[in-house]
Amino acid sequence: MAAQRPQREVSAWRPRIPGVVEVFHAHFTGYAYPMHVHEAWTLLIVDDGAVRYDLDRHEHGTPHDTVSLLPPHVPHNGSPATSQGFRKRVLYLDSSVLGEDLIGAAVDGPDLRDPVLRRRVGQVHGALARPGDELEAESRLTLVGERLREHLRDRPRGAAEVRRADPALARRLRELLDEHVNRGLGLREAARLLHAHPAHLVRAFSGAYGIAPHQYLMSRRVGRARRLLLAGRPPSEVASATGFYDQAHLTRHFGRLVGVTPGRYQSSARWAS
Template identity: 30%
Template sequence: MEPSIDKAKAEAVKEKAKFTLVQELGGIELLDASYQKQNFSRHSHEGYTVGVIETGAQKFFRTGSNHLAPQNSIILVNADEVHNGSSATDNGWSYRAMYPLPQQFSSINQELGLPSSGAPYFPEAVVYDKSMADMLRTTFNTLKESDNRLLRESMVYATMVKLMARHSKHKGETQTQALAQPQLTLVKQFLDDHPAADISLEELARLAGLSPFYLIKQFQRAFGLPPHAYQIQSRVRLAKKLILSGHKLLDVALECGFHDQSHLNRHFKRTMGVTPGLYAKEYNFVQA
């Protein structure tokens, strides 16, 4: 009996995720995680994913193909870009990441007076750049350990500027926007604004003035997910906000349109890597 308990404890240690919100640039989410069996379903984030693989290797889908990110490589996922993730080794992987929002990159461009004030696009899913990886690690350590506001802000600004300069392209509009027709954008906006709405495919098709079949096909082509899966992502995003506002998990589930708390738990963990309860418990607000 005891050996099995010890084994269970050992397995639990390998599945850890600690979220932190730092106040720089209006608030940036950080993650320090290690996983062995976690298998992220296809999902997207409002912010970019900028992460450094610390141990092991991760395999993931992004931009229509699969990628492998080994130790010391940098993972880059654009905002709202569909991706997934799982271990590429038997021993799992660990990484540290930040999730800056598009407007935070844009604000830096504007402050620097750069020709393009739009959010950047990172064409490569995995990059090998030792100096950039070291700088990201230094920034993560500074945000974790230092309460010097000037130092913290300086590191965040310098890191994001260097990341854009070395690995991004600026576009007047993103690839998703270029593909999307006005009718599809209308459906996306509805799902963003009303994630808890109990709406049918037929009703969405009428809203867009398209046939249901054509809507599913073109929506997935434009945004990487079919409408029902995109709605789940919108509900998870709303759940995060409600959890951080102190709402009870059962209330969160119902307010977000999930059938019950277990339904919320399942989709939240497949997107965030932790259950809503652990997310609420482990999330720390770091005051500058």
């Protein structure tokens, strides 16, 4: 029987999200990384298989429930832990997400068994793969960075999960989002305008309104889209007029909130005579 050919499938891109240097998805069998370093933080989750690697002369591994955080400037390698290889998703993060003062803690404990963190990292990847959902990706990344800092500073897990009530700040963010429904608003830009930490902004808004800022913005856009569709404008035109990346972006969020596609919604309308 012929030996199975090694697989090397990769997808890489640089998203329009502050703090993310690169997104890298890969499926490898029969390939081993030599010792190397990165200038950025490497945030790694493995979806299938497992990776073994050496960091600072210690061997580590990445089972499914683990998030691995490899610090910048520290040599490491990597290879499949089984003959089936591995599928991984990686975020390369700059020092605005995690500072170099945390490198020592990451060297001491790079593999983090935290199901909440694992789920949130996956959610960041999901949002990054959807053009037009940058505010969602940025918001989710902010919470991931906060939880990573909890681990590295050895604070009790969940200490930052308590929602601190700040209705005035939440109202100001809502007003700011209302002013930028079509253009959109980055989380860091909002934090700068409101003189607040991005993570505190997300928590204050979610605590006050029971919905995340990116969900609020998308619901406002869908509301505007509904009015334009009922006015007879074609979905492709409505998408660009209401701040969506393209018609597919409109269709995805419209279907999620309304239950049908924009086309079906428009065709169901009873036009006034």
